[in-house]
Amino acid sequence: MRRLLLALPPAIALLVSPLPAFAQSWPVNPASDGAGQISQLFWFTLVLATIVFVLVEGLLIYSSLRFRRRSPLASVEPPQIHGNTRLEVMWAAVPALILVGLFGITVTRLGELSQIPSDPGVMHISVIGRQFSWEFGYGNSGVKTTNDLRIPVGQQVVFDVTSLDVIHAFWVPNLWGQIDANPGRINHITYTANQAGEFRGVCAMLCGAGHSGMLFRVTTLSQGDFQSWLQQQQAGGAPAPKPNAAASPPPSPVVPAPAASPGLQPSVAPAASPAPAPGGPAPANPPVPAPGGASPEEGAALIRQKGCGGCHTIPGIQGANGTVGPNLGGVASRPRIAGGAVPNNGPDDLKRWIMNPPALKPGTIMPNLGLTDDEATKIVAYLETLK
């Protein structure tokens, strides 16, 4: 009840929100050639269905009103009509013709949409689903990202989709339809994005406790931007953070926590760190009030010490080139973190997240490292420099 009351004000505020969201939906705003074709088919079906809907519902409602009798039970029977073969043949044949037409139109489109090019020059991106994140691999470049898909505009891309555990479904509504990520099988879809922007990607197939949080961001970039981003990634991970922060972390020759090899379960990473305080955040530590007071330098040191780089690529941290978790470049300016499961409105959100990830996103593979409040504040101070 209390939760209900708490949720009331935002509920009212957001009652006016759906229109802009609808304008971003795939039938209105398809952002690839394939999505455009699907969208056309959708609108065509919608018009067809609306015509049938109006006619049939009109017939039903009209006859209900026209032939209604208010008397308790009819004293006189209406004419007893047992059928009319000509009419019945007609109303079987007309829908049949409409449906066969729709089938014809659809089946040609389906053939086009399912053409997977065999040309070796076409770019492939591997998509690997696992509970509860997405890993993307870019051709032979060796670059991998997690929950963060970048694709070039105007260049055909083939996605090779599979899963490591249960069935997931890879879905970026604005770019194409769903395709299941089946363990032990690889599915292929292909399209050419035709619009630069950011799009919402989701797992569409129930995959366990973290299903609703298995979200990812898709950024479509101009081909130039995409290539330079890819080269940057290849060149050792990440660009240095913006100047103000770049100077601060002193280059440290020692990486105390050797980065876990990519693909290793992330639970390995914290094992290298000092034993976490039992029972999560130590209550003994008084919270450090001023976020400005924490120094990013100390945060960077902590990040090295805790082995965050085993799973994450973190700009400015040497050896932090993990690919199990998302690349943290620009994390502070993202509207949502944790693959979209947690809103990011400031340092406090980021801190809440790193102090106990499973509490905010059930099923996440990011473990609770048992950070103290103080440690978390410092780490966040560094992450906040990654705009």
Add this chain to the structure above:
Amino acid sequence: MATTAVPHVAAPPGAVTPDHTVFALERRGIGAWLTTPDHKKIGIMYIFSTFVFFLIGGLAALLVRTQLALPEAPPFGDELYNQIFTIHATVMLFLFVIPFGVGGLGNYFVPLMIGARDVAFPKINALSFWMIVPAGLLILSGFFFPDPTGKFATGAADAGWTSYPPLSVRGPFGQSLWLVGVIILGTSSIIGSMNFLVTILNMRTPGMTMHRIPLFVWAILTTSFIQLIATPALAAALLMLLADRHLGTHFFDPAGGGDVIGYQHGFWFYSHPAVYIMILPYFGVISEVLQVFSRKPVFGYKAVAYSTAAIGVLGFLVWAHHMFTVGLPVISQSFFMLMTMLIAIPTGVKIFNWAGTLWGGHLQFKAPLLFAVGFLTMFVIGGLSGVYSAVVPVDYQLHNTYFIVAHIHYVLFGGSVFAVFAASYYWFPKISGRLYSETLGAWHFWLMLIGFNMTFFPMHILGVMGMQRRIATYPIETGFLTWNVVETIGAFLMGFAILIFVWNMASSWRRGAAAGNDPWLANTLEWLTTSPPPEYNFASLPRIRSERPLRDLRLAALRGDGRQAQATRPALERGSTEPTPTPSD
């Protein structure tokens, strides 16, 4: 055209026949119910127990709706939420929609409608009922029972009613209980359907040819055929899943050479025909109700009967339209798309024939007809939204979204459940011997219709906006909240409407006016005998000469046709009201 006025006379209060007390529970106690092989008692037990499951499933639905209206502060964690919606769907489909229609209505009315004294195998019939409740309790008990071997976590099944492996292989212990429960329910279905097939094919009263059996019986016949053929496929898929969980097999585990898609074929080979198991009996109900309350024969009896059979056959050739996103070859996607579109044709034929039945009738908008017309208007929406999913590329976008949730609820709630209420009001006087309150019935209908559309229509929009099904929460920026709040309000409105229904039924059962044999001036044989019918159903039966034997009797009595009237005299005299002849052409 003859035009003799025949006023309808409600039975006077004293007119309840002595048979009414013979039937009552008091006389023979609870033991009579536990041991009965009587198809009517078994039918009533089906109806009651499955309705209780409907209330449980409805409660779970309200929890789901509450969760989705509060995305920022969801009351349930993801694990529990997954269990709740899994149980909601399982209970509604396997423990309500299917057993209520076939087991409940079929058991009570098929023998009465074909003029038989009972089903062919009464004890097997009792067995098939007594499997339902234990299986249901087994499925629900997943919430409480830990795994004795400690291999699985505690909790109810949480992989959705489809229970796709590998997720379901890893699920909590309740998943195993779920599998065993559903297999038991399937077994009950199989033996129940054998019983109906034998009963309908062999035990019709003289003169009742296959073209004279009521359309409801046609529907149960086709449904039984589907159940008999399809359910073993489900049982096989589920047994393999159970073996993967407990015996270390790898049917669906790619690491051991298995294939995750194999389960989906087995499951949908049953579960798509099962959609027709869930709707055909209710098509039958609608055919009966429309005839009685429009005072006309059904428009095109053979078209309706044969389209039912066509659906029964074509239903086996469309299963993979649930699997368009798994990555099937284009050629098989095209085949299943074509078959899916073809199966829309017999369904369309039915809709038009029902509209033809309304056309030119004298429509008596009592509760059964209200719900029947509600069924037609809502089912049309469900049928049309199905066309979107048949268009394969569009299905790529709509699959696994709330659009599909909307579709299935327009078909199974706006369709089947509206027909459940039509049937409940239509046959309540026969089962209880009492009349229900029409006022409350109308309130129930209109609240239900409004609440239903508030709840399920916005789901189409949400699906198109990209809201995936089976998510426990969603980011607020998606703009999903508004419609979800509307839906939740609608769902609670429906909950309230159902309370009105329960009150109407309960209070009318105790205090309603006596109904007499045939308060609706209906067509089929169940209305010939007393309300409620005696254990042996009929003392004697007329020879059947058309698909509307009771109307024939009324006409015969009107014409003073001695021979026809004489033959049925004993049965008629036991009734509280003489069958009122209604004149016509």
